Amino acid sequence: MSMEQYIETVIRPKIQGDGGEVRFAERRGDELTLVFQGECSKCLILDRCVHWIEAEILKDLGERVSVRAIRKKPFFWDT
Amino acid sequence: MAHIQVVRRSMRPEEWTRLRFGWLKRHIYKKKYEIKTLQIREARQISEMEFEYYSDDYAPLCKGDMYFTPDGTAFIRGDVVIPDDYRGEELWLTLKTAAEIIVKVNGKYVGGVDPNRERILLTPYLAPNTEKLHFEMQGYNRSKPDDERNPESLSVRGCRQIFEGAYLAVVDHAVQDLVYDLELFLNIADCELFSEDYRAFLNRELNNALNLIDFEDDTLPGLADAKRYVDEVIYANDDYKGSGDVALLAHSHLDIAYYWRRIHAVQKNLRTVLIQLRLMDRYPEFKYTHTQAFTYETLEKYYPEVFAELKTRIAEGRFEPVGAMYVEPDCNIPAAESLIRQCLYGQTYFRKKFGKTVNNCWLPDVFGNSWILPQILKKSGVEYFVSNKMSTWNDTNRFPHNNFIWRGIDGSEVYACVPPTHFITWNMPSQIQENWEAYQDKNTGGQTLSMFGYGDGGSGCTEEMLELMRRFEKVSVMPKTEHVGAQEFLEKNLKGNRKLAKWDGELYLEMHRGTFTTKAEIKKANRRLEFKLREAEIISTLRALGGETYPAQALKDCWKKLLINQFHDILPGSHITPVYRDTMADYSEIEEKLDAIIGSGEQYFNSLNFPRTQLTFIENENGDSTRYGKKGYWCLPNLPALGHGEIRRSVGTAEEWCFVGERVETPFYVVDFADDGSMRSLYDKELSREWVDGAFNELCVYEDKPGVYDAWDILPNYKDRRVAVEVATPLHLAEKNDEVAVFETELKIGQSTWKRLIRLFRLSRGIEVENVVDWREKHRLAKAEFSCNVLAREALCDIGAGFIRRETHKNTSWQQARFEVCHHKWCDLAETDGGIALLNDCKYGVGFDENKISLSLLRATIRPDPTSDMGLHHFCYMILPHAGDAVSAHINRIALEYNIPIVKADVSCQNTFPGLFLQAMKLSEDGKMVVVRLTETEGHRGTLRLPKKVRLLNMLEDEEGESDCIAYKPFEILTIGIPLE
Incomplete structure (x- = not known):
């Protein structure tokens, strides 16, 4: 399974289950860029989820990556 | 002139009081023992009782x-x-958590912890001399707290x-009692709704009370003195009177x-129920109300021991089932029969399990309520209606009543309560005072209703709410309060109250107008399945009369699944x-089951109780037309009412019937199309009139x-900014045969494509617009707009069991607020001798502005x-200019034909119940009668004459008489039962 498939099919449904949203943006070497929307975009403790995603990737895919989280806030939270 | 604002930087006396209040709370627990042996196994829920585990075993869980x-x-x-x-000692478990955790100790459900409560009393649920505790907890965590207004949850x-960490703890009740006293008084002291003088008194005396405690000593010397001071000085003061x-x-x-x-x-639901049951154990005066038969069903199915306990409390009158419905549905979009089934299946459950017919409908959070509801409720054993939103969420007008009578479309009346404040409060004095001040029927309505308990995700009441409630009667500045049950409140204040004002009309919510349109595919499937359920029940009933087995359970299962999905945050x-x-x-599961039930036959069946006469698309792989991507042909079915027969394709005509030039001419119209499929002119040859006055059928x-x-x-303000709609492919003739000419255009909006297929017919006045959309926009609202050459101050809107007239002008703020309303299969703008109906197969949101329909x-x-x-979205609507008004043009019948596909089934029914619409035909819940539901949809009065006497039923299928001659009034829904022989 590619990293993009993994994010889209394994991680994303779980994030969506909490009213969040995550999309694969790109991977450059060990750096994985993910875009967070929905509730994730304003989560005060998103970093904890990011570390969890990194750990899940290591557990399931055996790859050590560093996730760069981009928050895409909707206009009504963008104050 | 330079001005320096004086800002007090030193601590104010009230802050000093609050600071010490915080210190006091640190002493609530006399002692705490950390449980260090906990283990955890993370998982994800995949069905109601199944979990996908992330590890094979438990792992240690440490602070x-x-x-x-x-x-x-x-x-x-x-x-x-x-x-x-x-x-x-009296033992408690404390566990501060953001999650929602259900706790079992030594095999018994002892309660729940969540962001609103952090401890559970254990001792009463432990066997005498228990030495060991075995904890089993199940927690669900999510980013959305129960109530965003609770800052601690946020x-x-x-x-x-x-x-x-989790702890065994012993509570210091002396400290805890004083904490509750201070919670109560600090809330009043902070609330400007209370007397300024009393608040000054409180600020002074609370400071004096806390001065008696030595906070530098952990044993809190002076605590008892402080408590005595609060009792004897603050509670005892009755110089300040509330009302x-x-x-x-x-x-x-x-x-x-x-x-x-x-x-x-x-x-x-389990956690919520469990928490209330545990509070009942400790607070004998506590009574609680709980809605939705569905939630009781799941509790019974999966947690029978808790359900048994709940049944006992119901029998005692302390746990009160409220809301006669199966779930709390949306009350704008569902068809009348769906709302009836909400009551039927809800009440059937409550009767069977608790021996109780619930006499109220409890919909605190729904987004407005259809005018057809009072009749449905009244005929389902419901006398009272409760719904909060109109009072607290309207964005333009203040709904003028709280306790009143609601009159429905047919004249049926129910007592109604729209409480002045939110359905989620935490029973604080400030919230109770706010409720009283907002109450508009002080002189006519009796008591005002204030609901308390956390909600949205359940959770309910807390110890704190009940402790405060015990103290209210000792506080002279508060309104008089009474802890009530629902039936008790409603019967005491509304029943027989002749002073109540009356509201005759829909309970329109001036907010959430987008919910008529958001998630179009859900609405489309819901509409389709409502009609398919009707079809399946009618066909199954007629087959049962021929000796076949009636699939009662399968149909009921389909209904219940559909009803759950009509919940007010789903549909x-x-x-x-x-x-x-x-x-x-x-929906896929329901559809598959219904298709199997309907099956097939040699001939086509007309489930409508009037002849099918409208041009209809019949799917056929050899057909020369296409609709919804399927081959077929257009024909006049001419099927008798509730009868079956062959459908033959019409012979067509050798003559040219559609002329395409600069304008398009058919037997009915001369049309001047623009490239985008809008019409510059729609001239009616039959009625000799122009229908267009501006943009017409324009995609905006x-x-x-x-x-x-x-x-x-x-x-x-959605109208403020229009988004460009570009014509990618100009309108052109794409298909033409003996019956239909199809014009196609492709439009482009941002990243989206929008294909419009416009059908003109040889034998029908209808002009159908099929839309195939690949929708990739964000924050866009797409509307089809029609500027009609019609002078009308009212539009008629189908609301499922009758129609409502809505003003098209904006004279007052009430009309201005209704710029977007809910309708069902059709709406109509007409003069006395002609008008334009707009039929749809899955759309609900519509706006009117003078001569414009959007x-x-x-x-x-x-x-x-x-x-x-x-x-991808795929949907149709039909423009139908007509002579006369919507009633004389039988627009409702035409819309029914438009929405109900013809299926094959070799069944028929002799009695066709003329004059009324056959809304449903089914076997009764006890299987002993054929139940027929008939609706007057056009505003007529009349008499239904039947060949023999039938049972007159309410919507719960209770017998209320018998007759072979039934007088009905406008918009009445009749239910009759014909005993099986």
Whole structure:
């Protein structure tokens, strides 16, 4: 399974289950860029989820990556 | 002149009081013993009682560890030996958490902890001399707290939490009592709704009381003196008098699905019920109300021991089932029969399990209520209606009543209560005072109703709410309060109250107008399945009369699944992505079952109780037309009412019937099309009149940015910014045969493509517009707009069992607020001798402005679901100019034919119940009668004459008489029972 498939099919449904949203943006070497929307975009403790995603990737895919989280806030939270 | 504002930087006396209040709270627990043997197993819920585990076994869970995962459930267990110095004490478990955790100790459900409560009393549930405790906990964590107005909940939101430890604890009740006293008085002191003098008194005397405690000593010397001071000086003071009479009702609103899936509601409900039962154990005066038969069903199915306990409390009158319905549905979009089934299946359950017909409808959170409801409620054993939204959420006008009489479309009346404040409060004096001040029927309505208890995701009341309630009568400045049950409140204040004002009309919510349109595919499937259920029941009943087995359970299962998905955060579209997936999966399952039940036959069956005469598309792989991507042909079916027969394709005509030049001419019209499919002119050859006065059938797309209530709301400012609609392929003739000419255009909006197929017919006045949309926009509202050459101040809108007249002008703020309303299969703008009807097969939102109709087609919202409405959409509507008004033109019948596909089934029915619409035909719940539901849809009075006497039933299928001659009034829904021989 590619990293993009993994994010889209394994991680994303779980994030969506909490009213969040995550999309694969790109991977450059060990750096994985993910875009967070929905509730994730304003989560005060998103970093904890990011570390969890990194750990899940290591557990399931055996790859050590560093996730760069981009928050895409909707206009009504963008104050 | 330079001005320096004086800002007090030193501590104010009230701050000093609050600071010491915080210190006092640190002493609530006499002692705490950390449980260090806990283990955790993380998982994710995949069905109501199934979990996908992330590890094979449990792992240790220590204070400071991270626990819970996105959309995760955690199972926590542990064994602890009660320390010697805790034996014989009143033992509590404390666990501060953002999650919702159900706790079992030594095999017994002892309660729940969540962001609103952190401790559970253990001792009463332990066997005498218990030495060891075995904990089993199941927790569900999510980023959306029960109530966003509770700041403590908000501060802990997030998917990954830090475990703050679990403890055995002993409560210092002397401290706890004083804490509750101070909670109460500090809330009053902070609330400007109370007397300024009394608040000054409180600030002074609370300071004096706390001065008696030595906070530098951990044993808190002076605590008893402080408590005595509070009793003798503060409580005892009655110099300041409050006014008012407020009924306090315990309730917890539980969204079946919202920011969580339906499967999670099972445990949310268990936790909520369990917490209330445990409070009842400790507070004998406490009574609680709980809605939705569905939630009782899941409790009974999965947690029978808790259900047995609940039944006992119901029998005692302390746990009160309220809301006669199966779930709390949306009350704009569902068909009349769906609302009836909500009552039928809800009441049937309550009767069977608790021996009780619930006499109230409890819909605190629904987004407005259809005018057809009073009749349905009244005929379902319901006398009272309760719904909060209109008072607290209207954005333009203040709804003028709280306790009143609601008169329905047919003249049926129910007592109604729209409480002045939110359905979620935490029973604080300030909230009770606010309720009284907002109450508009002080002189006529009796007590005002204030609901308390956390909700949305359940959870309910807390110890604190009940402790405060015990203190209210001692506080002279508060309104008089009474802790009530629902039936008790309603019967005491509304029943027979001749002073009550009357509201005759729909209960329109001046907010959440987008929910008529958001998540178009759900609405489309819901409409299709409502009619398919009708079809399946009618065919199954007629087959049963011929000796076949009636699939009662299968039909009921389909109905219940459909009803669950009509919940007020599912059908309206205000939910997260996984809820949408669940719903669409449910719809597929229902459809598959119904198709199997309907089966097939040699001939076509007309389930309508009037002849089918409208041009209809019949699917046939050899057909030369295409609709919804399927081959078929157009024909006049000419099937008799409730009869079957052959359908033959019409012979057609050798003559040219459609001339395409600069204008298009058919037997009915001369049309001047623009490239985008709009019409510059639609001249009616039969009626010799022009129908167009401006943009007509124009696709208009607007910027739609309502703010944080994205999926819910459309704001009137949507009209401010129009988005370009480009013509990618100009309108051209794409298909033409003996019956239909199809004109096609492709439009482009941003990243989206929008194909319009416009059909003109040889034998029908209707002009159908099929839309095939690849929708990839965000924050857009697409509408089809029609400027009609019609002078009308009212539009008629189908509301499922009759029609409502709505003003098209904007004279007052009440009309201005109704810029977007809900309709069902059709709306109509007419003069006395002609008008334009707009029929649809899945759309509900519509606006009227003088001579303009704007049919809402699609939205593109991002909260709560960032993926909402993205992808392919396929839907049709039909423009139908007609002579006379909508009633004389039989628009409702035509819309029924438009929405109900003809199926093959070799059944028929002799009696066709002329003059009324056959809304449903089924076997009764006891299987002993054929139940026929007939609706007067056109505003006529009349008499139904039958060949023999039938049973007159209410909607719960109770017999209320018999007759062979039934007089009916406008918009009446009749239910009759014909005993099986």
